[in-house]
Amino acid sequence: MPSMTVIAATAVPDHLRGALTRWLLEVTPELYIGSVSAKVREELWAAVSASTAAGTAVLAxxxxxxxxxxxxxxxxxxxxxxDFDGMTLIAFRRESQEAAKPF
Incomplete structure (x- = not known):
């Protein structure tokens, strides 16, 4: 059964953006939403994971x-x-002290 899928992909190649728009709507730049089956979702995520060398992506x-x-x-x-006792929480990574110091 199809379910709502959201993918936010930043700095990904054009060919991946094209593949995502075949199945999902690009409602704003780099934000894709649609109702697809679990199989299609897994295939899309495999393509996204394989193509985000310099970029980032989130699937919900x-x-x-x-x-x-x-x-x-x-x-x-x-x-x-x-994962915190079955709930998803978001942790922020700290910038290293070396990166934060001006030259």
Missing amino acids: HPADNEQGFTLRTTGTQRREPL
Whole structure:
């Protein structure tokens, strides 16, 4: 059964953006939404994961849990989803002290 799928993909190649728009609507730049089957969602996510060398992506879709959805990420991101007793929380990575110091 199709379910709502949301993918936010930043700095990904044009061919991946084209593949996503075959199945999902690009409602704003880099934000894709649609209702697809679990098989299509998994295939799209595999393509996104394989193509985000310099970019980042987040997938959100319904799940049978307390929050009603699950998150997956790929690429280097400052925000990282963590499982805390069955709930997804977002942890922020700190910038290293060396990167924060001006020269």
